[in-house]
Structures are given as C-alpha cells and as structure tokens.
Amino acid sequence: MNKIESLSDLFNMVGCQVTYYDLGRCINRITPQQAIQFDRKQQAYPYPFRQHAWLACLLRNTQGERQEQNTEAVIWFLKLPLDEAGALNLGTRDHFIKSIVDKILHKGQEEGLSEALEDSPYAFKPDQERMASFHAILAKDLHQDTSRYFADVIQYLRGDIDSHSDSWQSLGLQGIAELAVRVDQPEEHQLALKALAKAPAPFVSALCHALEHQALPNEIRDSLLAKLGEEQDPMLRASYVRALSKGEFVEQLLLPLFGLLGDLSQCNDDDIHLIAALAAKCPHWIALNPQLLRIIMEKLAHRQDAFIAFKQITAEFSQHPETKQPLWQLLRSERISSQLAQAVGHLFAQTPKSVQ
Template identity: 45%
Template sequence: MNNIESLTDLFELVGCKASFYDIGRHVSKITPAQVIQFDKKQQPYPYAFKQQAWLAILLHPLKAEQDAEPVIWFIRLPIDEKGSINLGTRDHLIKSIVDRILNKDGSTDISDALKDNPYAFQPDHERMASFHAALSVQFKKDASSFFDQLVTYLESDLNEEDTSWQALGLQGIADLAVRANQAKYLPLIKKAIEFAPHPVAVALAKALEHERPEDDYLSFIETIYPTRGNTEWRAALIRSVSKAAPSERLLQSIKLSLVTGENQATDDELQLIVAIVAKCPSWFNTDPELLSLTMENLANRNDGYVAFSQIASELSHTPVVRGSLWSLFRGENRSPKLTQAIGSLFTKAPEQVQ
C-alpha cells in the first residue's frame, strides 16, 4: 500500500477528487494551495475557530457518473498552539478511515466511512443551509423552492401582524443571503432587515455573515445599528457584516453600546462581544480601543472570570489578534481588575461561555 501522509494522499488512494470548505467561523472555500499548505503543516490552518478546523469535504469519485451527487464529509480536527492542524490527530483520522474502507474486503465505499468516527460532526441547521446555498451557486444549480416563497413574501407589504412568515424555510433565507451581491436582491435584503418581523430579519442577518457585503449594505448597517436597542438584533447586524473591514462609524457605535457606568460587561454586552469574537475577531486588531474596552469589561464581570478566561483563550489562539491581545496584557495601563483577571488565566482552565 502506498504511504498515506496527508488527507490529499488518502483521497487519491480511494480514487476521489476532493474539494475543501471551512464551515466554522464562516462558510469559506479553501483553495487547493491552502489545502496542501495546512495538510503538510507548511502553514497554519487559515480559518481556525474555537481552536479547531471545521472541514466540509466534497468527494467526487473519479469513476462515478458525471451527474452523480458528491459525498460530503464533515470533520473537526484540533489546532495546535501555533495554529496548525494537529498531525497526530489527523493521522489517527486517516488510519481510522483506512481501517474502515480499505482493510476490510478491498472495497472503497466512502459514503459510510465516517460512521461512529470521533472526528465527524453534524453541522447545525444554519450552517447546513448556508453551505448548501453556497454550493448551489458555485455549481450553478437552482435555489430551493423556499427561495421563491421568501422573495414573494418580501415583495409584499410587510406587516408585523401578518404571520405568514412562519411558513418560510431557513433554506430560502440562506439562498437569498448567498445572492446578496446581486443588484436585484439587495433592496429586498435591506427591506427585510429593516421591516420584516424580528425572527425573519435576524435569521437573514445571521445568514449574511458568510458573504462579503457591498459598500451600500455596509452604509445601511452603519445607519441602522444605532437605532436598534435589542441586543440580539445588534449582534445579528454585526454578524451580517463580519466579513468586511469595519468603518470607524460602526466601530464607534459598537464601542458606545459596550460602555456602561460601572465599566462591567452585562449579559447584553457579552452577547455583542461574543458575536465579534466568534465572527470578526480581526476587528479587535483594527481598533485597540475596542479590544481594551472589551477585556476591561469582561474582567469586571461578577462571574469568576468565566467569560474573560474563555474569550481570552479563544483570542490567544486566533493569529490575527493574538499579538494585540498580549500587548494589551503586558501594557502598563492595565486596571487592577484586569491585572487580576490576567493572573487568573494561569491558575485555572477556562470554562465555556454558553
């Protein structure tokens, strides 16, 4: 048997063409060059999220019919302290697959290869809908039947008392979001964000996090964000532009919504912070004041540094903001409370923020 030293080697051995996507922080296509680099540990994994690589892998058997549906694997692999795939874990994954599909009876049935595999996972409904929407556009397939239903609904007079939105499907919302940069759909999206019932608008804003927004939509969010007092609303609006570089105007609005009289992150403010940490941590690198305000507020929460520890851990494993975080922690202008919170990082393991 040929030596199998990477995921690429594995897929070549079983006769498949593989396409890689990351579906952690956002749904993002991974280029063949990036696959080679992280698969052979030449470069860090480009889209680490919660210290893991969240991979969706499309496998096209080379001997299959041309119109055959690909097999999709969903795999999570841990990231090491340098941001690279843990090769020991990856090799264990490869061995488990080889044992299952190659060393039994010579067959190479890949559709059942991840059954009971500890590295396999099932994406949540939102991720699945956005991933399928992205694939439909990439492979030039029609949108789901829910898409036309949603467009018809949004073209009507939106009314809070009209409950017909409850029949709309999540897949239709994802199908609209993935077409956000098509000129004919942007007005509908803005209309939905501003006037649709809360559940529809929030679901659409969250689905938009996977797309890089046009300047027109960015300006729209800059205007509407300060007018929304609901925290879930504001967190969703942040997510909807998380693939963009934030404007100074939007950053200022976010910072104002994080400021309290006691300089302590309330649960509402924590929800906004988590949205930034999860979806656009690079914004902290763009605006050191936002990072400082965030960590100071977290240090002042009355939760035993649970939120501070978990968020500090996540940011310290995110290359784009790690340097800024540790510069803040080593700085001379730390408050006594922040200094105490930093000390707690070395005395206990961080707990998960729910």
C-alpha cells in the same frame, strides 16, 4: 497500496476529487493551493477557529462513467485539531487517515467510504443555520437550482411586510440562506434591503446570520451600519455585527460600537451578546483596534460572574493568530485597571464550561 501521507493522497487512492470548504468562523472556500499547503503542513491552516480546522470535504467520484452523477457526491464534515503554530496536527490527521483505510480494507471501498465517519471522533455536525448556508453556497458554486424554500422567501418579500405579522414562520432557513448568497443580484439586493428595514426581528436575525458568510454590497453594509447605531434589541445588535463581520473594519463602526459597549465598569447580559459576536466573528477587527480590545477586556473583568466570561473570551483571543499578541500586550500593561489586573491573576484557574 501506495504510501498515504496526506488527505489528498487518501482521496486520490479512493478515486475522489475533493473540494474543501472551511466552516469555522464563517464559510470560506479553500483554494487548491491553500489545500496543498495546509494538508502537507507547508503553511498554517488559513481559517483557524478554536484551535481546529472545521472542514467540509466535497467528494466526487472520478472513476469511470459515474463521475458526472450528482448522486456520487459525498460531503464529509471533519474537525481536525491544530498545533500551536496553527498547522494541522499530523498525528491526529494520520490517525484519521488510518481509520478510513482500515474501513476500506475490511469492508471494501464503497461501503468503507459510506461508513467512513460513523462513530469517528473527527466528525462534526454543523448546526441548522450553518448547514443551510453551506448548502446555499455549495449549490451556487455548482450552478444548481435553488430550493423551493427560496421561492417562498422571494414571494414573502415581494409582498407587504408587516413587522408584527407571524407569516414569516412558514419560511425555511434554506430559502433565507439562498437569498443571502444572491445579494449581489439586483432583485435579491433590493429584497434584502427591504427585509432589513421592515421584516420581523427573527427573520432579520436569520438573514444577518446568513449574510455573515458573504462579501456585502456597499448599500447593504451601510444599511446595517445605520441600524447598528439605532437598534435597542441586544440580540439584533449582535446579529448586525455578525452580518458585517466578513468585511474589513471601517471607520463608521467606531462610534456605534464604542457607544453600544458603553461604561467600562459594567457588563450586563445584554453586553455579552455583542461581545460574544465580536470575539467569535471579528478578531480581525479587534486586532487592528487596541482600544476596542481594551474596552472588551475591561468590561469582562468588571462582570460579576467570577471572571467566567473573561476567561472564555481570553481563551478565544489567545488562540487566534491575529489577536494573540495584542491581547497579551494589553494584559501585561501597567496601565490597566486594578479590576482587570485582578482578572488576569485568575486566568490559570479552571475554566468553567459556559458563560453565565
């Protein structure tokens, strides 16, 4: 057996072609060049999230006549830790590779691959929304047909939408995700705009969560920006931010965000929804806007929860390469409030498990 020194070597050994997707902050297809670079630790992992690489590996058999059969495609969901530089931790990667090779040696290639991730500490299961979006993106990339759920969503949106009706409850998340990946198409574009304007809040929220993985057409982006400044529901505000999050920060975001974040000396449960969306999905915005970062950290420091949320968001920002330096510049500044300075002093206390 040839020496296996990377994930690519492993997949070559078993005769599989691999396509990588990142499922961390949002879903991104990883280019072959990026895959080579992070796999061999030539570059940092391109999409770090909570100090891990969240990978979906699409494996297709390249041996013999089976290579064209869709049934041979397998998807592995891998969660691999990153080191302090944001590169793959080679020790854990090699431990994962060894576990796969051992299963193949003991059970044979077909059975070993089919059982590869059973009881593996490196496997993870995406949540229902993320899984629907990934399958929608994958089907589009592979030029596969839409699901039956897509037709149901299109039929619903073509009709008269009543924001108070519960008819949306029969629709599947898969159909909404398939609408989101097609917002660059004329009919789907108009139906998505109609949904944002008229559909019940749960449908709008689900659509926004699917849109966070897409590059948005300008008209849909502008519709979301307008709704962000008008919305009273804190959960929907966070959903609009998520839908906009893959794009670059635009000036039209400043006033709505500053207005919604409001008083620096207060941070209630409604504020947390928006702050959590910004921290999890929009570090690239925050890295470019020191004032936005300061408002978030001041509000969290003033929250009456023994600095629980402050510690969690600080950990989130300190683990991201774009926000790490701006965060510590802020926290070391002499021009922060006494309350924020007090919160900084509690950073090394034990971090609780959840935001209260």
